[in-house]
Amino acid sequence: MQKTLVSIFFLSVMVSAQAPSGYYNGTSGLTGYALKSKLHEIISNKFVNWHYGDLPNFYNQTDLDKYYDHGPSNTTILLDIYSEIPNGPDLYEYTSANVASSASAEGAGYNREHMMPQSTFNGNYPMYSDIFYIIPADAYINQRRSNYPYGIANSTIYNTFSNGSKIGNSGIPNYPYASRVYEPIDEFKGDVARSLLYFVVRYEGKLNSFNYDYSSSSTITPANDQCPLDGTEERAFDNAYIAMLLQWHQQDPVSQREIDRNNAVYNLQKNRNPFIDNPSWVNDIWGQTPDNIAPQSPQNLTVTQNSAYFNTLSWSPSSSSDVIGYKIYQNGVLIGSTRETTFSADHLNPSTSYTYTVKAYDNGYLLSADSNSISATTLGNDSYAKDLIITKYLEGTSNNKAIEITNKTGHSVNLNNYRLFIQFPSSSSYYFPSPYELEGIIENNESFVVINPSANFSCYTVDQAKLATSAPQMTYSGSQYLELRYKSSPIDVMGVSGVNNSSVLANVSLYRKSTVNQPANLFSITEWNSYPSNYCQNLGNLATEESVKNKENNIRIYPNPAEEFIFVEGATEKISTAKIFDMSGRLMISENNPFRNKKSITVKNLSSGNYLLNLEGKVYQFIKK
Incomplete structure (x- = not known):
């Protein structure tokens, strides 16, 4: 059926295309990367992250074909943009049950296709199961696409698929870092562009930790081609690739299919793709023209707080108007960046001298000269915790799972380098599935909760939690060993690795004693007060004893x-x-x-x-x- 035959249906649902009132508060007047960062804040807040295994069922809400071969009453047939033939009958179709692990030809089943290849982020949650860019796609085409970026194919073509999409050598102008690309048909190029741009807004702050380093075309092979992130948090993609995405966004405007999908995903994940709601924001963010003048240096760098485990730095901002951030160097090595004029350098060693400088960078990624240099020697000891600490562990019936984590470090902590790991038994040993990456900022003397989105506690709702996920880490039964890691290092743990922990972790709520002020990578039940399954008091606050003290x-x-x-x-x-x-x-x-x-x-x-x-x-x- 031609898509024009369902235009009446399109008109009937246009009224539901808008975001909820107030959803984009705070964006008025913003442009450039300041707008992008504000949108990141909005679409990350209260994000609900589901398990990868939930997606096939969700596709019955997000990806039904009501626009081409089927009308609005369709409740079973999925829309696959890799095989959809817009102006004629499709050669094959799928329902959500037709998931395939592999295929030797088109039409043998579909995969959950990561439009941004999962190898980009090492298969970690929450990226691994974000429905906005994980779509049902023919398994054979998906396998052939591999990790190739989307792009414009030149005359050297390796595969042409049933709807005209193809894999060929890259013809992206001025972009040398991909040998092969997958080119979707024109009908869906805008859909692809807006999905990729959503990704780099949603995961701003983590992009630099993803696999993006393809800076030498001599090292490119078909096995390691990936979507071309450039390592920056603001721009995110190489300029030539951004130019292509902007072209696709303009030539294939937002469709009713995208509007409906945006609303359906919002019902599930509680966030939206801002470029479907407000297409002009794409050019507002990436349409700026940087100058070629390096910014002025920041001034008056000082150490405002000195501890055993951290130094807090402060400086006067650069006088240049196009500065978008600052890079912080410790002993000559880049350790972080910020949009603010303060930064806490943490995970330091006691009684150790450190030297710092700061550089400003602008929207063309030109660096200023160094600020003044400042040195500080950390204290031998202090009263602060050396890192975050798990303060509550709730293991209740069904999906009643929650973990509270508290910051007693003396400074605000960026959570982007923290991960939750869980250990599951295999046939002969134990293994760690993909971790769940934390995100956001936690202030000193504040606690936050990671909760299973299907939890039903008496004292606490899912909406109150900072992070909600049904990643494997929040599906524990009480026998598993859990770790809170900073980068690759365990800093606080629940249970003992390589054993069944049911005797201490099953059917209990554990509250860390107020006398325990430091995380520990060896678990001791003596550090915890034990309560019955589903016990829930003061979740999201400091430990009960500390709450009493603070009331004074x-x-x-x-x-x-x-x-x-x-x-x-x-x-x-x-x-x-x-x-x-x-x-x-x-x-x-x-x-x-x-x-x-x-x-x-x-x-x-x-x-x-x-x-x-x-x-x-x-x-x-x-x-x-």
């Missing part, structure tokens, strides 16, 4: 991060002064009797960054968005 202070500030106001809750009637300092100690705001007739302090005139709120000598750190 009876002051809470929120929200954090803040946009226009910091609200102060508690015994504020005796507070005579409120002062806000930046991280260099400069006084930014001072108010006498600040809470006489209100409960908030305006911060809307502060620049984005980290600040300290001083209330009668008690200091609370917060972030201004």
Whole structure:
């Protein structure tokens, strides 16, 4: 059936094409990479990550063919963009049950196809099961595509498939780093482009850790071709590849199929593809023209906090208007980057000297000269935790699984390098399936929860959790060994590796004792208070004993991060002064009797960054968005 025959159906559902009211709050007036980062924040918040095994069933909601060979009443036949023939009957069709592990010809079954090859991110969750770019696709075509990037094929063609898509040598202008590409048909080139652009927005902050280094065309072989990330977090792709994606986005506008799929995935994952909702944002982000002038250096680099395990740095921003970030160097080695003017260098050794410099970089990725150099020697010891610590472990009935992790390090922590691992038994030993990667920022003295999205606890909802996933790490039965790792190193563990841990981890809620202030890579049940299965109290807060202690202070500030106001809750009637300092100690705001007739302090005139709120000598750190 021609797609024009279902245009009446298209008109009937156009009213549901918009994002929920307020979903994109905060994007007004933003362009360039600032807009991209804001969209990342929006579509990552409250993201629900399902198991890879859930996807075939979900395809009955997200990928039914109601647009070409079948009408709106179709409830079984999937749409496969690799084999769909838009203007005629398809040669074969699939239902969600027709999953195939391999195929020797077209029409033998479908695969769950990662439009961004899973080898890019080592098959790790949550990327491994993000429905937005994992589609049902013919198994034979998918196997032939392998890890080849999408692209424009030249005259040397190796495979041509039933709907006209093909694999050939790369003809992408000015792009030498791929030997072969898979070219979809024109009908779906925009769909592909918007899916890839979604990927680099959703996983901004992790892109530099993915497999992207194909900078030498002499090393390219068909086995290692992948989608050409360039290692940057903002631009994400090589300029020539971005040019092709923008061309595909323009020549194949958003279709009703994409609008419907966007709404269906939102119902499942609670996030959206912003380039389907607002196609103009593609050019707003990637259509800028960088200059060729290197930015000015940042100034006044100082160490604002020194600890046994971290140094917090602060500097004055570069005076150049096109700066998008700063690179931080420790003893001459790049250790991180940030858009802010503060950075905590962590995982340091006690009683050790470190030297730092900072460079600014602009939207053309030109680097400034070094800032001034600053040195610091870490303390021999202090009261802070050396790393994050697991503070609660809940193993309840069915999918009631949750882990609480707390930051007592003395500084905010970026979670992008942290992973949860779980160990499962095999026929003769034990193995670790793909890990689940954490993400976001956790402030000092705050806790967050990782929860199974099908959990049903009495005291806590899935929507309250920072991270929700049914990755293998959150399907434990109480016999498995779990690890919290920083990069490749275990920092805190539950159970003992290589054994059945049912005697200590099954059917219990374990709460870390308040006397335990450091993570441990050797598990000891003596560090934990044990409660019955499904016990759930103070989840998402500090341990129960610590909550009691903090009530004596009876002051809470929120929200954090803040946009226009910091609200102060508690015994504020005796507070005579409120002062806000930046991280260099400069006084930014001072108010006498600040809470006489209100409960908030305006911060809307502060620049984005980290600040300290001083209330009668008690200091609370917060972030201004």
